[in-house]
Amino acid sequence: MEKVGAAEPIAKVSSIFIYPVKSCRGISVSQAPLTPTVLKAPGMDVLKVSLSAPREIADGVSMWEWSGSALDEGNAASKWFSDYIGKPSRLVRFNTVSETRPVEPEYAPGYKTMFSNMYPYMLISQGSMDALNQLLTEPIPINRFRPNILVDGCEPFSEDLWTEIKIDKLTFLGVKLCSRCKVPTINQDTGIAGPEPNNTLKKIRSDTVLRPTRKQQGKVYFGQNLVCKSFLTGQKGNVVTVGDRVYVLNKVSSTDEAAA
Incomplete structure (x- = not known):
């Protein structure tokens, strides 16, 4: 060194x-x-995601070796991604209060x-x-x-x-x-x-x-x-x-x- x-x-x-x-x-x-905070994709209306923390919790979220719960951004975001990607999807935010990676x-x-x-x-x-x-x-x-x-x-x-x-x-x-x-x-x-x-x-x-x-x-x-x-x-x-x-x-x- x-x-x-x-x-x-x-x-x-x-x-x-x-x-x-x-x-x-x-x-x-x-x-x-x-x-x-703000998301957009071709042929889709703009999705606005609030910067305030969501209230809903999504369990069973995994990232490589880590798994835990995350904050779920709600049904509007879920529908936006599901419609665009073509399969059921949820948008989640890392929960820094309860989780550590x-x-x-x-x-x-x-x-x-x-x-x-x-x-x-x-x-x-x-x-x-x-x-x-x-x-x-x-x-x-x-x-x-x-x-x-x-x-x-x-x-x-x-x-x-x-x-x-x-x-x-x-x-x-x-x-x-x-x-x-x-x-x-x-x-x-x-x-x-x-x-x-x-x-x-x-x-x-x-x-x-x-x-x-x-x-x-x-x-x-x-x-x-x-x-x-x-x-x-x-x-x-x-x-x-x-x-x-x-x-x-x-x-x-x-x-x-x-x-x-």
Whole structure:
């Protein structure tokens, strides 16, 4: 582990994306509060979801290894999603009052998330995206990878090595390289899947290439999973803004040393 310090920024935040509903379209915003409303789809009326907590409880909700209860957003939201998707659906909200979903304790003990796949934040650099697109016959947009934070100004894949960074006044831990499933192969506008970019990622971003001395898991990696260290210290004013400078405080020397 190399302690770098924060003398000069290594990059800046170029885009921020939020995902109000898991697996639905991301929304680009100029700033976002880091806290644990309106939905639309082609041919559908706008669904307005109140920000106040629902009263109904839905039991038997599961997300990977976690299962528990959630807050049910009601029949209007249920009908909207059921009509659009074509099968019975309920829109639910994570119940932070009664439920806890910790991240993997071996990587970030004490931290938790809600309905995100594994971790609450994921960061990718524009340099990494540009390097990948140079290898693809048809370049793809960043929305294929569904990050929360896109940074620019650093070398391609340098985020692989970051174990602690500071964005403005907030400190994040880079806890684990982000292993990719088939979602990046799906066009986010059409829903149609293809072989790329995963075929190319297997050639340049696999265990064999990045982590040759580690146990091979047959995975490919793109991006860095983060938790916000400031949450455990009780820091307030948790807002990330486009243009914020990124400082690297600690990093490893190679991807072979990175957690994954």
